[in-house]
Amino acid sequence: MKVKMILPALAEAESPFWRPIKYSLFPPLGLATLAAYLSPDDEIDLQDQHVEKLNLDDEPDLVIIQVYITNAYRAYKIADHYKSKGAYVLLGGLHVTSLPEEAAVHADTIFLGPTEESFPRFLEDFKNKRPQKVYRSFVRTLQNLPPARRDLIKRNKYLVPNSLVVTRGCPYHCDFCYKDAFFLGGKSFYTQMVDDALAEIDRLPGKHLYFLDDHLLGSPRFASELFEGMKGMGRLFQGAATIDSILNGDLIEKAAEAGLRSVFVGFETFSPENLRQSNKKQNMARSYEEAVKRLHSLGIMINGSFVFGLDSDDKDVFSRTVEWGVKNAITTSTYHILTPYPGTRLYQNMEADGRIVSRDWELYDTRHVVYKTQSLSPEELEEGYNWAYKEFYSWSNVIDASLRHDSAKHKLKHLFYTGGWKKFEPLWNFIIKAGGLNNMLPLLETILTKVDKKEDVRVDVLGSVIN
Numbered sequence: 001m002k003v004k005m006i007l008p009a010l011a012e013a014e015s016p017f018w019r020p021i022k023y024s025l026f027p028p029l030g031l032a033t034l035a036a037y038l039s040p041d042d043e044i045d046l047q048d049q050h051v052e053k054l055n056l057d058d059e060p061d062l063v064i065i066q067v068y069i070t071n072a073y074r075a076y077k078i079a080d081h082y083k084s085k086g087a088y089v090l091l092g093g094l095h096v097t098s099l100p101e102e103a104a105v106h107a108d109t110i111f112l113g114p115t116e117e118s119f120p121r122f123l124e125d126f127k128n129k130r131p132q133k134v135y136r137s138f139v140r141t142l143q144n145l146p147p148a149r150r151d152l153i154k155r156n157k158y159l160v161p162n163s164l165v166v167t168r169g170c171p172y173h174c175d176f177c178y179k180d181a182f183f184l185g186g187k188s189f190y191t192q193m194v195d196d197a198l199a200e201i202d203r204l205p206g207k208h209l210y211f212l213d214d215h216l217l218g219s220p221r222f223a224s225e226l227f228e229g230m231k232g233m234g235r236l237f238q239g240a241a242t243i244d245s246i247l248n249g250d251l252i253e254k255a256a257e258a259g260l261r262s263v264f265v266g267f268e269t270f271s272p273e274n275l276r277q278s279n280k281k282q283n284m285a286r287s288y289e290e291a292v293k294r295l296h297s298l299g300i301m302i303n304g305s306f307v308f309g310l311d312s313d314d315k316d317v318f319s320r321t322v323e324w325g326v327k328n329a330i331t332t333s334t335y336h337i338l339t340p341y342p343g344t345r346l347y348q349n350m351e352a353d354g355r356i357v358s359r360d361w362e363l364y365d366t367r368h369v370v371y372k373t374q375s376l377s378p379e380e381l382e383e384g385y386n387w388a389y390k391e392f393y394s395w396s397n398v399i400d401a402s403l404r405h406d407s408a409k410h411k412l413k414h415l416f417y418t419g420g421w422k423k424f425e426p427l428w429n430f431i432i433k434a435g436g437l438n439n440m441l442p443l444l445e446t447i448l449t450k451v452d453k454k455e456d457v458r459v460d461v462l463g464s465v466i467n
């Protein structure tokens, strides 16, 4: 059987904000994971529109498309195209789960929720010529999964080909998050067996890993055993964690010992009212500064996530947030305009209050205002959001934040990481066009290398130059 798997590009790919490097980081791991359930005799073509031009002239028997909110219209067009050619079309993903009626019109079969158990069921039914219209996920487990078909991934097109997921979901329930809608009707947080996760890590070449888990430290027992098993593997890794998991116990020290060098943290807002509005319990009454200090003392760089437009935000929220990030030497900041994704509690609340002003899903990219704001006007919110990005990544602030680290090597690492990520766009574009993005991985690994005291004395001379 000929199978086509497609990740259509997000709408951002055609916006003035498009940064090719941002969308050339991670390969389509979800599709490669599904491909593992297909027969070795199937002819599989996996295409990611973020990094290649789609070939739509082929004649596959089965087409599988992953749908996010901002690629939904593009996904539907591709689905319609293949349906008209007589292919059997499957749609799945976050947006399909949130709005099944909308997606079903464009598909022969849709998948709701995670697919580890429902996709093999579909394949069996498809073989027996009785596929259903809708497959829901009933059993939630990551045990006995076949290894993802990483051979289908064009590794050289990605900066971070070694991305992996060892847990699903998250133990928390933030109102603006997709998670609860996606995992409705079953467990919303579960983990692989530690040995399976370690075996997957072992299969990946090189040093660098990027855990795409929503909350890598979400299960302290699993994470602790995983980090114990990773000790001595010589890996460097990046992942995501919550404020409370960084402050509680010694899990973060274990992660650092296993090779954690940079972490994504959802700070989101400094306002207790906003935290309450978002049901962000894991941040309440927690000292953000203490979490930052702890991470820095372990040599872990920080990618902070911040949301603008919650109801208690005023005009000063943008400057306050940028200043805090610079003062606390946050390595990179990701800013978002609050976005009520369909299926979330935030969306339901806003819809009940008549606050949703646009259902153009391409605007649901966290850069546009799609709801009636309270303290800020939509214009103030979009302008403030754009200002915050420009200001945080100005050279003066990048250097200021870098110099706030104690050690010379941390200062340099911060400068190279932030500068490299945001300040050399033409160079990234050139490397992407030349097809050698994966060759930059050793540079990333060098920047993520652990600071050891002797080396720090050596770079002190360099550090004093930028001081």
Ligand code: SF4
Pocket (backbone or CB within 6 Å): 169, 170, 171, 172, 173, 174, 177, 178, 179, 214, 215, 242, 266
């Ligand atoms: S902590 Fe993150 S992943 Fe978990 S529910 Fe909140 S926003 Fe979603």
